[in-house]
Amino acid sequence: MLGMSKSIFRRLLFSFLITVLLGLGISGALMSMFAKNYIYEAKQEELLRKAKKVNAAISQRNKVDDKLLAQLAFLDESFDNRIWLFNQQGKIVATSMKSDVFIGKSVAASIAGKVLKGQNAMTELQIEGLEDPMLSVAIPWGAGDHVYGGIVLHAPIEGIEKTFAQMRETILWATLFGVLLSTAMVSYLSWSISRPLQKIERTAREIGRGNFAERVTVDMTDEIGELAGTINMLSDRLEKMEQERRHVEQVRNDFLANVSHELRTPLTAMQGFLEALQDGLVEDEDARQRYYTVLYTETMQASRLVDDLMDLMKLENNEITLARFPVDLAEIISKVAFTFQPEAEEKGIRIETEIASGLPRLYADKDRITQILNNLVKNAVKFTDEGTITLAASTDNEWVKLSVTDTGSGIGPDDLDRIWERFFKVDRGRSKKNKGTGLGLAIVKELVELHEGTITVNSEPGMGSSFTILLPAIDKYRLERPS
Ligand SMILES: Nc1ncnc2c1ncn2[C@@H]1O[C@H](COP(=O)(O)OP(=O)(O)O)[C@@H](O)[C@H]1O
Ligand SMILES: [Mg+2]
Numbered sequence: 001m002l003g004m005s006k007s008i009f010r011r012l013l014f015s016f017l018i019t020v021l022l023g024l025g026i027s028g029a030l031m032s033m034f035a036k037n038y039i040y041e042a043k044q045e046e047l048l049r050k051a052k053k054v055n056a057a058i059s060q061r062n063k064v065d066d067k068l069l070a071q072l073a074f075l076d077e078s079f080d081n082r083i084w085l086f087n088q089q090g091k092i093v094a095t096s097m098k099s100d101v102f103i104g105k106s107v108a109a110s111i112a113g114k115v116l117k118g119q120n121a122m123t124e125l126q127i128e129g130l131e132d133p134m135l136s137v138a139i140p141w142g143a144g145d146h147v148y149g150g151i152v153l154h155a156p157i158e159g160i161e162k163t164f165a166q167m168r169e170t171i172l173w174a175t176l177f178g179v180l181l182s183t184a185m186v187s188y189l190s191w192s193i194s195r196p197l198q199k200i201e202r203t204a205r206e207i208g209r210g211n212f213a214e215r216v217t218v219d220m221t222d223e224i225g226e227l228a229g230t231i232n233m234l235s236d237r238l239e240k241m242e243q244e245r246r247h248v249e250q251v252r253n254d255f256l257a258n259v260s261h262e263l264r265t266p267l268t269a270m271q272g273f274l275e276a277l278q279d280g281l282v283e284d285e286d287a288r289q290r291y292y293t294v295l296y297t298e299t300m301q302a303s304r305l306v307d308d309l310m311d312l313m314k315l316e317n318n319e320i321t322l323a324r325f326p327v328d329l330a331e332i333i334s335k336v337a338f339t340f341q342p343e344a345e346e347k348g349i350r351i352e353t354e355i356a357s358g359l360p361r362l363y364a365d366k367d368r369i370t371q372i373l374n375n376l377v378k379n380a381v382k383f384t385d386e387g388t389i390t391l392a393a394s395t396d397n398e399w400v401k402l403s404v405t406d407t408g409s410g411i412g413p414d415d416l417d418r419i420w421e422r423f424f425k426v427d428r429g430r431s432k433k434n435k436g437t438g439l440g441l442a443i444v445k446e447l448v449e450l451h452e453g454t455i456t457v458n459s460e461p462g463m464g465s466s467f468t469i470l471l472p473a474i475d476k477y478r479l480e481r482p483s
Pocket of ligand 1: 375379380383406408409410411419424425426427435436437438439440441442465
């Protein structure tokens, strides 16, 4: 991670420095070019003006004599410029200086030629030993067509080096300042980019380790902020998926534990009885018959569990299709009541039916409706020790209401929501007496919902329970289903 911030820093610094150095270099070069031009032009103009004044003063003289020399000396003094005069052959004939080392020497042929044709000429000379270069201006000597030769004025171009030195220094300081400033800015920039990135990276790593609760806290609205948001969204999703996965796993484990437990009970019993029979411990025929009966019951119990499980699985996986036909509910109720009559009588409880007149038929699967009722009535008989079980059916012509009410043990408010869960049984401790699997109501609920109906329960411990089912009446389907 440090590597990343370093490389951001390096790249930023590199581009900043390039920009600063290039910018300052180009502007420095341009500035010095313009300054040089300006200084030269100004100096040239000044020299030209002076040269013309010199010519105006001596244009009537074409002979070198003391007077001319005195005049030159005077002009030199007042203009502070060295003056040379050269003749038509380009030979220097007079100077304004005391020493006459230059007398007799020739000026450059190009200059002499130009001047003798009546034009002005300019040269720049770097004289050894002098810091500043000398600028020379040559103009024709004379008036009109009378050109006797040329006048040359010299002047050191003062201050150029000084100006340049100053400029160089300024640019150097500016460069230094620019470098410092860009280093500071780059440090800040790379810090402000890499710090949140580091945070994001740390979080992403934690998420990668399976720590899905981790979130990035970066309050930025730029691309980095967006990245942080995306990372957070990702971990939200992962956290949810992980929770779901855990839940599914939990459900699966619970399911396996429940199935094993429910199978264990009948198997253990069967094993015990079979061992007793095998060892010849049961000698009397009556007892043996009783043992066979118990064995048969236990087999039935195990087989019922497997049937219920298969049913529930298919229901939950939407693998069951209803064979729906117009169904007479009253008929089913009577049949179920009749089926449970012996069992109820044995326990000393009554089964009553209350069927409203004009009950519309249902558009339903007859076997499944019977299965629903069977389960509810079986529970009612199982959990009722005295009193009545009432099977009632009524209608408001849109819905058919079917209820199974008992005067049995009832269900406590805490358990009331849970009875629909598979394998749930109130008070597992008493489950020796309750041979159920805890799957009955789960199947009932699925089946009712498959019929587009609802099931609710009302119960008070010690007073009894009432299960109410609402199923759509057939007319509704006649209207909705064009035949
Ligand atoms: N009519 C009822 N009266 C009292 N408790 C009931 C009644 N019906 C269901 N229960 C409670 O709900 C639990 C779940 O019922 P069910 O799913 O049919 O499983 P099972 O009948 O196999 O125990 C039962 O174990 C019982 O505790
Ligand atoms: Mg049951």
